[in-house]
Amino acid sequence: MQTFHTYDVFTDRRFGGNPLAVVSAADGLDEATMQQIAREFNYSETVFLQAATEAGCAWCLRIFTPSLEMRFAGHPTIGAALHLAWQGLLGTLEDGATRTLQTMAGPVPVQFSVQNGQVQSARLTAPEVPTVLPVSLTPAQLAELLALDEGDFPPGVAPVMVSCGMPYLLVALSSREALSRLRLQADAWHRYYDPAWRKLFAFAPDGVLGYVPQQDGVYAARMMWMERDVPMEDPATGGAASSLAGWLASQQEVADGEWRWTLHQGEDMGRFSVLHLTGRKQQGRVLPPMVGGGAVPIMQGQLR
Incomplete structure (x- = not known):
């Protein structure tokens, strides 16, 4: 049984930003099931957390719209990174600490802003040169x-x-x-x-x-x-x-x-x-x- 959390991303207020669903423990889900779940949420994207398979990556992100899987998207990456940090799944984070997340487009480094021991925000580096x-x-x-x-x-x-x-x-x-x-x-x-x-x-x-x-x-x-x-x-x-x-x-x-x-x-x-x-x-x-x-x-x- 998977748990899910939803967030409004790129905002500091409820009902602003872009909604996101984060589904945990998704290693046992096949692509068809993940696509059905994303369609059920019907957000612009739903992200599924899986164990990383690339060296140096903390977690793997599978990102789905209601109709297809995406190689990379910004608000699911930021939202998932903050979710992982707030759930204590990235270890102890000091201000400026970086963790790398695996996406279909490649590894994505994410840097965290921490104040008084609380993670406040995250900043990703795009996986490709423009x-x-x-x-x-x-x-x-x-x-x-x-x-x-x-x-x-x-x-x-x-x-x-x-x-x-x-x-x-x-x-x-x-x-x-x-x-x-x-x-x-x-x-x-x-x-x-x-x-x-x-x-x-x-x-x-x-x-x-x-x-x-x-x-x-x-x-x-x-x-x-x-x-x-x-x-x-x-x-x-x-x-x-x-x-x-x-x-x-x-x-x-x-x-x-x-x-x-x-x-x-x-x-x-x-x-x-x-x-x-x-x-x-x-x-x-x-x-x-x-x-x-x-x-x-x-x-x-x-x-x-």
């Missing part, structure tokens, strides 16, 4: 796809596909107001959809000017896709945030450095989320980005 590929969508096509005006897209900032383990289409907007007006259009989605990226991550400055601040920039974002012609939205997306941090780092002109940004997501759907991003470059190479945040316990029980 891959950035151009996308052949014009401002007119994007405007049709998102029910916006061509003037809502900043000149010189083209859409790109970026992956740090999962690919996303990143689309920059000129203002926070345009981000709120965004409405994904089913007809245009069918015309322009590319299975290489599958989901769209739109972002805009939120309290800052420009798109590549050196540090302490604040952005707002919305992650959307179409499912059976119905627009869907995610309140907090760590994988997409990793891609954004990797792209922002790639735009920096200097060869070495570390930059931090705050990302607000979910506000337009009533589930305010805060993600902390870190981008890094070393000798001109973009390193795997980092994404961090907290979580709030919501429910626990048993699967019968």
Whole structure:
């Protein structure tokens, strides 16, 4: 009999962030059963904890949406890491301690923030260096796809596909107001959809000017896709945030450095989320980005 816990991830308040179910002692579950359980929870992701099979990893994470298994996702990794820490399953953790978790995309190091002996938050390092590929969508096509005006897209900032383990289409907007007006259009989605990226991550400055601040920039974002012609939205997306941090780092002109940004997501759907991003470059190479945040316990029980 498996126990489960649910959390709201990338938030410090109940009913904010992105809901997550964590199922313990899942080694005896086959893929079909895990998929059925994920469909039963019907959260954006459910994570199953298994014994690690890779050297140096503390636990293995199997991450499922209601319809498929994912190689990597940010909010299940952060939520599972905090669950393991709070359950005492990662040993004694000092501030800054790191544990590595196994995913299908590869090992994911997670660093913990600890204050007065209590784990407060976690920060993951994406399993892959960001891959950035151009996308052949014009401002007119994007405007049709998102029910916006061509003037809502900043000149010189083209859409790109970026992956740090999962690919996303990143689309920059000129203002926070345009981000709120965004409405994904089913007809245009069918015309322009590319299975290489599958989901769209739109972002805009939120309290800052420009798109590549050196540090302490604040952005707002919305992650959307179409499912059976119905627009869907995610309140907090760590994988997409990793891609954004990797792209922002790639735009920096200097060869070495570390930059931090705050990302607000979910506000337009009533589930305010805060993600902390870190981008890094070393000798001109973009390193795997980092994404961090907290979580709030919501429910626990048993699967019968």
